Amino acid sequence: xxxxxxxxxxxxxxxxxxxxxxxxxxxxxxxxxxxxxxxxxxxxxxxxxxxxxxxxxxxxxxxxxxxxxxxxxxxxxxxxxxxxxxxxxxxxxxxxxxxx
Amino acid sequence: xxxxxxxxxxxxxxxxxxxxxxxxxxxxxxxxxxxxxxxxxxxxxxxxxxxxxxxxxxxxxxxxxxxxxxxxxxxxxxxxxxxxxxxxxxxxxxxxxxxxxxxxxxxxxxxxxxxxxxxxxxxxxxxxxxxxxxxxxxxxxxxxxxxxxxxxxxxxxxxxxxxxxxxxxxxxxxxxxxxxxxxxxxxxxxxxxxxxxxxxxxxxxxxxxxxxxxxxxxxxxxxxxxxxxxxxxxxxxxxxxxxxxxxxxxxxxxxxxxxxxxxxxxxxxxxxxxxxxxxxxxxxxxxxxxxxxxxxxxxxxxxxxxxxxxxxxxxxxxxxxxxxxxxxxxxxxxxxxxxxxxxxxxxxxxxxxxxxxxxxxxxxxxxxxxxxxxxxxxxxxxxxxxxxxxxxxxxxxxxxxxxxxxxxxxxxxxxxxxxxxxxxxxxxxxxxxxxxxxxxxxxxxxxxxxxxxxxxxxxxxxxxxxxxxxxxxxxxxxxxxxxxxxxxxxxxxxxxxxxxxxxxxxxxxxxxxxxxxxxxxxxxxxxxxxxxxxxxxxxxxxxxxxxxxxxxxxxxxxxxxxxxxxxxxxxxxxxxxxxxxxxxxxxxxxxxxxxxxxxxxxxxxxxxxxxxxxxxxxxxxxxx
Numbered sequence: 001x002x003x004x005x006x007x008x009x010x011x012x013x014x015x016x017x018x019x020x021x022x023x024x025x026x027x028x029x030x031x032x033x034x035x036x037x038x039x040x041x042x043x044x045x046x047x048x049x050x051x052x053x054x055x056x057x058x059x060x061x062x063x064x065x066x067x068x069x070x071x072x073x074x075x076x077x078x079x080x081x082x083x084x085x086x087x088x089x090x091x092x093x094x095x096x097x098x099x100x
Numbered sequence: 101x102x103x104x105x106x107x108x109x110x111x112x113x114x115x116x117x118x119x120x121x122x123x124x125x126x127x128x129x130x131x132x133x134x135x136x137x138x139x140x141x142x143x144x145x146x147x148x149x150x151x152x153x154x155x156x157x158x159x160x161x162x163x164x165x166x167x168x169x170x171x172x173x174x175x176x177x178x179x180x181x182x183x184x185x186x187x188x189x190x191x192x193x194x195x196x197x198x199x200x201x202x203x204x205x206x207x208x209x210x211x212x213x214x215x216x217x218x219x220x221x222x223x224x225x226x227x228x229x230x231x232x233x234x235x236x237x238x239x240x241x242x243x244x245x246x247x248x249x250x251x252x253x254x255x256x257x258x259x260x261x262x263x264x265x266x267x268x269x270x271x272x273x274x275x276x277x278x279x280x281x282x283x284x285x286x287x288x289x290x291x292x293x294x295x296x297x298x299x300x301x302x303x304x305x306x307x308x309x310x311x312x313x314x315x316x317x318x319x320x321x322x323x324x325x326x327x328x329x330x331x332x333x334x335x336x337x338x339x340x341x342x343x344x345x346x347x348x349x350x351x352x353x354x355x356x357x358x359x360x361x362x363x364x365x366x367x368x369x370x371x372x373x374x375x376x377x378x379x380x381x382x383x384x385x386x387x388x389x390x391x392x393x394x395x396x397x398x399x400x401x402x403x404x405x406x407x408x409x410x411x412x413x414x415x416x417x418x419x420x421x422x423x424x425x426x427x428x429x430x431x432x433x434x435x436x437x438x439x440x441x442x443x444x445x446x447x448x449x450x451x452x453x454x455x456x457x458x459x460x461x462x463x464x465x466x467x468x469x470x471x472x473x474x475x476x477x478x479x480x481x482x483x484x485x486x487x488x489x490x491x492x493x494x495x496x497x498x499x500x501x502x503x504x505x506x507x508x509x510x511x512x513x514x515x516x517x518x519x520x521x522x523x524x525x526x527x528x529x530x531x532x533x534x535x536x537x538x539x540x541x542x543x544x545x546x547x548x549x550x551x552x553x554x555x556x557x558x559x560x561x562x563x564x565x566x567x568x569x570x571x572x573x574x575x576x577x578x579x580x581x582x583x584x585x586x587x588x589x590x591x592x593x594x595x596x597x598x599x600x601x602x603x604x605x606x607x608x609x610x611x612x613x614x615x616x617x618x619x620x621x622x623x624x625x626x627x628x629x630x631x632x633x634x635x636x637x638x639x640x641x642x643x644x645x646x647x648x649x650x651x652x653x654x655x656x657x658x659x660x661x662x663x664x665x666x667x668x669x670x671x672x673x674x675x676x677x678x679x680x681x682x683x684x685x686x687x688x689x690x691x692x693x694x695x696x697x698x699x700x701x702x703x704x705x706x707x708x709x710x711x712x713x714x715x716x717x718x719x720x721x722x723x724x
Contacts, residue, residue, distance in 0.1 A: 022700045031696065092696045 007048035015041035028080045028090040032073060039069045103155050103164050107183045109148035110193050111234040114200075117141030118227035121220060128220030135208045138223035142201040142230055149193035156190045157585055167240050179301045184240035187585040188435070192237045192367060195439050198571070199359035199446045200230040202564035206450050207351040209560035210457055222262060226355070229255035233360040242294070242325075242372060243301040246287055249332070249364055253280050256361045260348040272347035279341040283331020287368075290324030293317065294375075308374040322379035325372060326386055333365025333419045336393040337643050342416055346408040350456055353408060354449030357415040358442040366422045370435045376426070384516060387427030387507070391520025394420030398530040402537070406462045407452050410538050414488060415445060417527060421503050424520045430506020432590035436582060437499035440487070440575045444495060447568035448484035451477050454561050455542060464538065469547030474556050478543045480565040485539050487572050489532035489608050498576035500528065501601040502592070508600055528604045532611025540615060 014037050021034025043062045050058020084090050117137050120127055127133045167182025183189075204226055211222055232255055236248035261273025295301055297317040298310040311318040329335070334342040342362070346353055356362065369376060369386075376383055397416035404410045418441050425434035454477045459467055471478040487496035507521040556562060579592040 019700075019704060023697050023704070025697075 004048055004052045007044060011041040011044045011048070014038075014044065026091050026093055028076075028083060028092050031092065032076045032080065035076070036069065036073065039065065039072075043069075103152065103185050104166050104183070106148045106151040106155065107166070107185050107238060110145045110152060110197065111183065111231065111238055113144035113148065114138075114141040114227045114230035114234065118224055118231055121224040121227060128224060129216050131216050131219045134220040134223045135204070138227045139201065139204045139208070141227050142197060142204050145230060145234060146194070146197035146201050149190065149197045152185060152190040153187075153194055153585065156185070156187050157581075162186075165240055170243075178295070179241050179243040181244050182240050183238040185238060187587050188370060189237050191439065191582065191585055192363075193234060195442045196233050196237060196359040196363070197230065199442055199568070200226070200233075200355060202446060202450065202568050203351045203355045203359075205560055206354070206453065206564045207349070209558050210351055210453055211349060218262075222259075222349070225255055225258045225262075229259065229355065229360055233364065236364055237367065239371070241300075241302045242287075242291055245368065245371065246284075246291055249287065249328075249368075250284065252361055252364050253277065253284065253332075256280075256345070256356055259352040259356070260345045262348055262352065266347070269347040272341075272344040276341040276345050279338055280331045283328050283338055286324040286327025286331075290321045290328070293324065294321045297321075303372045303374050305374060308378050311375065312378050318375060318378035319382060322372075322376050322382040323385075325368065325375065326382055329365035329368055329423070330389065331365070332368070333362050333423065334393075334416050335365075335389050335420065335423055336396055337646070339393065339397065339416050340644050340647060343409055343412045346406070346412050346462075350408065350449060350453030353412070354446045354453065357412070357449060358446035362415060362419055363438055363442060366419065366426070366434065366438050369423070369426045370431065370438070373426070373431055377429075383427045383429070384514065385427070387424045387510070387517060387520040390420045390422070390424030390427055391507075391523035392420070393417065394424060394527045395523040395530070396420075398527045398534065401534045402530065404534075405464055407455065407464050407467070407538060407542065408449075408462055410464075410534060411445070411448055411452060414531065414535070415441075417531065418445070418488070421500065421524055421527070424524055425503035425506050428507045428510035428517055428520065430503055430510075432583060432586070432588045432592070433499060433502030433506045435586065435588065436502055436579065437496075439582070440495035440499045440572070443568055443575060444484040444487040444572040447480055447565060447572050448488065450561075450565055450568065451481035451484060454557055454565065455481070457557055457561070458555060464541050466548050467542040468545045469543070471543040473547075474543075476556055476562050476565065480569050481543065482539055483569055483572055485535040489535050489611065490528055490604060491532075491608060492605055493573075493576070495572050495575035497601075497605075498579050498592075500604065501598065502579075502590075504528075504600045504604055505598060525600075525604065525607065529607035529611040529614075532608040533615045536612040536615030 018034045018037030018041060021037065022031055025031045025034060043065050046058045046062040046065065048058075050056065050062070080090055117140065120137060121134055122128070127137060163184055163186035165182065165184050167180035167184075169177035170181040171178040204223070207222065207226070211219055214222065229252070232248050232251035236245055236252060239245035239248060257273050257277040260276050261270050263269040264273070291301060294307075294311065294317070297314050298307055300307040300310070308318065311321065330338045342357075345356060348356070376386070394417045397413045397420060401410050401413035401417065404413065418437070422434040422437050422441070425437065454474065455467060455470060456462055458470070458474060458477075461467075483494065487494035490497045490500040504521065504524060507517060507524060510517040511521060583590055583592050
């Protein structure tokens, strides 16, 4: 029987990599991928907690989370495509006109 | 016809004429229709006014009041609008409509040379003017009176500035408007003070008692109302607009000086007399100002070279009499003089208009010897001048005698009333002098070159003169009927010459003798040149200059002060607040870099902080 700590540790590692990616990446697609890592780290937590005690609720939440993540990725990719169309470039630092 | 219908016709007939002229352009542009309609309105008004007087003479002496609520507020009304028909308003309506009718008939010929459009415009304003004055006369409270009062001011502005393309006329109209508007502030503020203190805008005994009960309200309100009267009735030092108002056509001057504009001020005192009676100090000031105006204006009139300006200053002076009398408690004298003065002053102005029409000039030096060419005008002008000077037997004599009697009576209660009494008495002689001067210079002596081709005008010009001559001569004999009609307490005797009357009579003859000596026999020619600088100083606007200086150094300086405060203190404060908000915002804006990763950093820091905080809380809980 596997210990829950293994799953939680994996989730922490994934989450940390995701945060690192979001913070350091300048490429919009890279950021989106990193966000996916964050989301999946959380999903892993949900499934793990569900399996080790909380019951089916954790699994159901994980399914919801996956569905939400998919829609979020669709929106995010749409933004990336539009960004590319307008400036032939998907470096997010350049897209900061709204602050001025 | 009952009282109500007669009152309605008297007030609204001119309004119907004015509205038709104003709205229906073809009528306005047709000179026969325009003049005819306007005169018809005045005639209907006059006939209805006569009916009113007849009904009042026979009927119940209590005033008939027809009114409906106006400006309803919280279940009651602030004021009423309607008609207050008593002997005073009925008699005033007769005076106003008769003078207006004569003036309009006269204008039919006098204004003949105007283009169609201007002719129609003239009669539109004339009709509106008559309506405004009638609405003022029948006002049942001071609020309606104020509304009509402003309409009267507007109409006089429009008519004084009738030749608005002439800069001097436009300026004179504006001057009249501004001066009277300044004074009207007194009426408006007084109205507000009165309403605020006692919740009524009337002059009924209950209101006056309530005002007396609240300390000095009656005095304040009476003083404010008197300020408005000073503007409208051209009392010193607000008389400056009246001589300039001569820029209007001569019939307009006749209307303005006799029946409508200047009469409104005196009429306000007569109407709101209970309020003034409750303020003895204002009464005294009124009498002093009136007496001074009478003397001051008469002195200026001596030296005028323009026939209309002589008459303008004489109006000013006669209004001074009325105000002085009202201030001394001589209600009947003041009001009676208002009525008789209206007739003979209108006649004088129309006669002067007839002369001006004949010689095409206002200057007295351009006239002379007209008695041979214009017999009828000579007769009416001399009659008017004699009535104005107060020669016995004519209307002016009786009313002026009443005024002097009232002033003399007032000296028994307060010796300060000697001042207005003596000033008014002296003015009798001066009035006789300056009127006889005009008569001698215009109608006798050698004709000037302008006067050679002078001739009498047509029937539209001489008929009104004759109509007005009747009351100018005879009004005095109806004094006791007038007294009964108006219901004012007092006595009136036609054939009873008082010592004061005799003295005034002697002074008047002295004045005429002096006029003859100086202007016909040319005695004392050096006297005129010696006194000229003094006369010039008074005439060329010592008062005007004082107002101008007051405006320039008082009002403008004050305005500049306010502008500075507004710009640098009030605006400055607001600008400082705005600028500081802007600079703070500029600084805070730096937080919004627009870079996605910066926002994520903040989110991460937040998450870490939250986690640390929750750990701390659980640790603290664990210790407990």
